[in-house]
Amino acid sequence: MAEENLSKGERTRMAIEEAAYELFLEQGYSATSMRQVAERAGLAVGGIYNHFAGKDAIFEAIIHDKHPYKQILPLVSAVPGETADEFIHNAAQALVGELGRRPDFLKLMFIEIVEFNTKHMAGLMEEVIPQVLPLIQRIQSPEGVLRPIHPAIILRAFMGMFFSYYIMEMMAGQVMPPEMREDSLDIFVDIFLHGIIKSEF
Amino acid sequence: MAEENLSKGERTRMAIEEAAYELFLEQGYSATSMRQVAERAGLAVGGIYNHFAGKDAIFEAIIHDKHPYKQILPLVSAVPGETADEFIHNAAQALVGELGRRPDFLKLMFIEIVEFNTKHMAGLMEEVIPQVLPLIQRIQSPEGVLRPIHPAIILRAFMGMFFSYYIMEMMAGQVMPPEMREDSLDIFVDIFLHGIIKSEF
DNA sequence: ATAATAAAAACGAACGTTCGTTCATTTACG
DNA sequence: CGTAAATGAACGAACGTTCGTTTTTATTAT
Numbered sequence: 001m002a003e004e005n006l007s008k009g010e011r012t013r014m015a016i017e018e019a020a021y022e023l024f025l026e027q028g029y030s031a032t033s034m035r036q037v038a039e040r041a042g043l044a045v046g047g048i049y050n051h052f053a054g055k056d057a058i059f060e061a062i063i064h065d066k067h068p069y070k071q072i073l074p075l076v077s078a079v080p081g082e083t084a085d086e087f088i089h090n091a092a093q094a095l096v097g098e099l100g101r102r103p104d105f106l107k108l109m110f111i112e113i114v115e116f117n118t119k120h121m122a123g124l125m126e127e128v129i130p131q132v133l134p135l136i137q138r139i140q141s142p143e144g145v146l147r148p149i150h151p152a153i154i155l156r157a158f159m160g161m162f163f164s165y166y167i168m169e170m171m172a173g174q175v176m177p178p179e180m181r182e183d184s185l186d187i188f189v190d191i192f193l194h195g196i197i198k199s200e201f
Numbered sequence: 202m203a204e205e206n207l208s209k210g211e212r213t214r215m216a217i218e219e220a221a222y223e224l225f226l227e228q229g230y231s232a233t234s235m236r237q238v239a240e241r242a243g244l245a246v247g248g249i250y251n252h253f254a255g256k257d258a259i260f261e262a263i264i265h266d267k268h269p270y271k272q273i274l275p276l277v278s279a280v281p282g283e284t285a286d287e288f289i290h291n292a293a294q295a296l297v298g299e300l301g302r303r304p305d306f307l308k309l310m311f312i313e314i315v316e317f318n319t320k321h322m323a324g325l326m327e328e329v330i331p332q333v334l335p336l337i338q339r340i341q342s343p344e345g346v347l348r349p350i351h352p353a354i355i356l357r358a359f360m361g362m363f364f365s366y367y368i369m370e371m372m373a374g375q376v377m378p379p380e381m382r383e384d385s386l387d388i389f390v391d392i393f394l395h396g397i398i399k400s401e402f
Numbered sequence: 403a404t405a406a407t408a409a410a411a412a413c414g415a416a417c418g419t420t421c422g423t424t425c426a427t428t429t430a431c432g
Numbered sequence: 433c434g435t436a437a438a439t440g441a442a443c444g445a446a447c448g449t450t451c452g453t454t455t456t457t458a459t460t461a462t
Contacts, residue, residue, distance in 0.1 A: 008457060009410065028316040030231030034448060046450080047412045055448065110311045115229040157392050191358050191393070209431065210437070235422060247424080248438045256422065404462080411456070420447070429438070 013051040015041040020058045025104045029115045063120045073131050214252040216242040221259045226305045230316045264321045274332050
């Protein structure tokens with residue numbers, strides 16, 4: 001493991017951040033106490049302040065290190081696919097796959113909205129947008145396969161459609177019929193590509 | 202106004218609920234104190250407990266009275282439209298229009314996710330689902346216009362697409378180009394109906 | 403290698419606040 | 433006049449943070 005190379009302080013800092021991340025996802029920011037963080041990280045309360053200026057600072061570190069955008073964008077950018085059809089399929093697969101592997105992924109964004117009023121979002125976007133542009137280029141490029149829709153809107157529709165795939169799962173997952181969940185992703189992709197209307201109409 | 206007919210107690214109860222609703226949307230549940238609620242509602246802390254058993258009880262009342270589903274579903278159900286095309290357009294118009302009029306609408310759901318782990322959602326769904334069924338029927342019905350997609354999936358794609366319209370707005374609204382916002386709803390509708398791929402491909 | 407030493411990290415009691423809630427009392431409405 | 437509503441001081445618990453102290457780690461000299 002790469003952790004062996006780290007100093008004691010760096011390892012503890014990571015443990016605190018990880019413990020806080022888990023607890024924030026479970027309970028939200030305000031409802032999580034420094035004592036809970038300390039206990040899960042395996043040290044005393046006071047010890048935290050050797051590594052972080054305060055509770056706020058922990059959240060800011062988490063936002064910077066673990067925010068979904070940071071992990072999803074490189075993933076989608078690296079996906080193969082010659083045609084738009086292939087690319088969208090693969091991108092959706094990668095996105096939802098990653099979300100599925102880490103189902104608490106989006107919660108950090110919700111905490112940001114609910115408890116911080118998207119305070120950190122602007123700074124984060126500034127960092128991420130340059131990475132988005134080539135992705136838009138790629139969706140747009142293949143020789144006129146796409147209808148003339150602004151690429152930024154396509155991106156937004158794409159993100160919305162598949163983010164919401166898990167947002168809806170979070171909100172109403174328990175009550176949806178289970179047979180819907182297996183292949184519904186493919187159908188979502190299909191709706192995104194071809195719409196719900198028969199083409200002869 | 203209908204408020205004139207209410208007793209003192211009923212009016213105070215409403216004032217407390219409204220004050221708490223505002224504060225929860227602004228700060229989240231945990232970060233909002235009973236003293237803040239009391240001050241905004243215009244009474245002393247202790248007085249709240251004449252109308253609510255505790256802080257939890259206030260939130261439960263709010264969830265029951267003001268949850269988006271409760272307001273959006275009747276709205277969409279009442280919308281006119283003979284063809285699927287017309288209906289989807291009108292439904293999207295109504296949905297996004299209502300969300301636009303009350304931009305904090307979805308935050309309640311996020312608070313539920315972040316600070317309560319969707320504790321109240323199951324009970325709410327049980328209440329709402331019967332109202333959803335006729336809506337699905339309506340999307341499905343017109344003589345074979347729609348491609349053969351499970352109506353529940355269509356509903357979910359629809360909700361996801363247009364909920365996410367505002368979710369994305371919340372998350373990244375500031376950084377989107379302003380000219381996108383004006384007519385992007387129509388384009389979203391169009392993508393939902395016809396997809397992003399040219400039909401001859 | 404071992405011992406000495408300075409720095410980093412961990413400790414946990416204590417501080418001042420604020421929290422949700424209670425309650426005896428006063429005020430106001432029906 | 434009786435009851436419902438409003439009051440605000442008070443309670444114990446929990447909060448984020450501080451701080452003097454001890455323990456551990458990393459570095460240097462032997």
